[in-house]
């Protein structure tokens with residue numbers, strides 16, 4: 637993992653960072669209200685800065701220990717991109733370049749993840765496998781966001 641605090645200046649404004657982190661926290665509150673460990677995230681497609689995926693923990697509801705916020709989004713988009721009709725609707729809805737949507741790895745490589753806490757080792761590894769471009773997490777202790785590249 638490489639810390640690089642210059643990334644945020646290049647890709648997102650302070651306002652955008654707070655907006656996306658706020659959306660991740662809304663997802664986090666959803667999991668809390670459902671009796672889950674409160675973790676939420678959003679994936680932002682960097683070329684147009686649209687939120688294309690939102691997720692929160694579902695481990696208690698699904699009785700599946702792997703259904704973490706980030707994993708749910710990765711699994712959802714992997715499945716969706718294999719269905720041509722759903723994929724085309726998704727591309728149109730979020731104005732995604734067709735080349736970027738060939739598979740989940742290509743798409744998530746063009747995305748930034750905003751997550752309410754540091755990804756666990758399972759999610760961090762999965763995010764690395766799908767080549768996530770950037771991960772921003774809320775650092776409660778420092779009261780500001782942290783940025784890292786996997």
Ligand SMILES: [Zn+2]
Pocket residue numbers: 704705706755756757758759760
């Ligand atoms: Zn996790």
